[in-house]
Amino acid sequence: MKRKRKKLILIIVILLVLSIICFSSVIYLNKRKEPNDNMNNNPTKDNESIDNIDPLEVALRNETYFLERNLSRYLSYAKENPDIETKEIITRVNTNLDYAFYTHDIDSNLDDDLLIIVNKYHKLPSDYEPELVEMDSKYVNWGKRYMHPTAYEHLVEMIEDASKEGIRLFSVSPYRSYNTQKSLYNNYVASHGQEEADTFSARPGYSEHQTGLAVDLNTTDENAHFENTKEGKWLQENAYKYGFILRYPQDKEYITGYIFEPWHYRYVGTEVASYINEHQITYDEYYAFFIEK
Ligand SMILES: [Zn+2]
Structure with missing residues (x-):
């Protein structure tokens, strides 16, 4: 009977220690997450960078023959020729057709x-x-x-x-x-x-x-x-x-x-x-x- 009680007390103590460890870990992790959460909840930061990407630029970058060095020329050629599709803008600027022969x-x-x-x-x-x-x-x-x-x-x-x-x-x-x-x-x-x-x-x-x-x-x-x-x-x-x-x-x-x-x-x-x-x-x-x- 005494041995049984001892065993029970030991189990309770172990469970208590384990719960304390778990509880403090949760608190610690939550504290660490807080600054990041705050950043993510910041309404300006991420939305602003998404809004800043010009859909025309995204379309141009997705074309097979896109060249980083020609980006500003693509954009100005596209603005001057709004009816020309992006693939064709890439072709023309890459081959210098934005300048006369x-x-x-x-x-x-x-x-x-x-x-x-x-x-x-x-x-x-x-x-x-x-x-x-x-x-x-x-x-x-x-x-x-x-x-x-x-x-x-x-x-x-x-x-x-x-x-x-x-x-x-x-x-x-x-x-x-x-x-x-x-x-x-x-x-x-x-x-x-x-x-x-x-x-x-x-x-x-x-x-x-x-x-x-x-x-x-x-x-x-x-x-x-x-x-x-x-x-x-x-x-x-x-x-x-x-x-x-x-x-x-x-x-x-x-x-x-x-x-x-x-x-x-x-x-x-x-x-x-x-x-x-x-x-x-x-x-x-x-x-x-x-x-x-
Ligand atoms: Zn010839």
């Missing part, structure tokens, strides 16, 4: 090597000459012609593979020097006027042909509708496998600044060409997002 010159970054960009915003120095090799006469329509060795190597591979399928490809215009481009452009300006000449001919220093990485294939005659020939179609389906992209696609004239040129291909390597082929973007968009710093 030839009004915002940047020197092409020569360190970009095979991925160098030349367009109506990026220009080459007049004395710029790339590494060049003379092309075999069987790949050109006439005269001595030159290309960048890497681009040429892949062009030959492409032309040879195409010929196995009964497709005959040849170059009508690969590398062009600054001076060749200058006389070509000036002739077009004389015959068509500058405004029209600018839609199909690059000003000297702004031509991709000066890089040695671009090539016009078979024709440069718009009326030939090269895109509908079996050669033109073969190129559209296969060029990317050899690292070439259609540089001035249809419906992208407003980005590239050039009419659809189904004959003009640019070497960028197979990895970049595959991405561009898959995502159907221009090189100008690719460059802005992946290469330009």
Whole structure:
């Protein structure tokens, strides 16, 4: 009987100690939580930061090709053009279309090597000459012609593979020097006027042909509708496998600044060409997002 009582007292004491520990822990934890709770209950703090995020900015940030460095330009372009959707605002600002062609010159970054960009915003120095090799006469329509060795190597591979399928490809215009481009452009300006000449001919220093990485294939005659020939179609389906992209696609004239040129291909390597082929973007968009710093 005495032992039983002792045991009962021991249990009561243990329970009492445990309850005291529990009770003080709860009080301690509650005290610690208090300052945070007060902050959360503060009606200004959190609500204010939510209200401060512009829904337009949120929409822009959610776009695939959003670039932090262009944020203020996106916002002002969007304010000036409220009917344009955010995806399109990103495309236009990334490719500098918030500035008129030839009004915002940047020197092409020569360190970009095979991925160098030349367009109506990026220009080459007049004395710029790339590494060049003379092309075999069987790949050109006439005269001595030159290309960048890497681009040429892949062009030959492409032309040879195409010929196995009964497709005959040849170059009508690969590398062009600054001076060749200058006389070509000036002739077009004389015959068509500058405004029209600018839609199909690059000003000297702004031509991709000066890089040695671009090539016009078979024709440069718009009326030939090269895109509908079996050669033109073969190129559209296969060029990317050899690292070439259609540089001035249809419906992208407003980005590239050039009419659809189904004959003009640019070497960028197979990895970049595959991405561009898959995502159907221009090189100008690719460059802005992946290469330009
Ligand atoms: Zn061309």
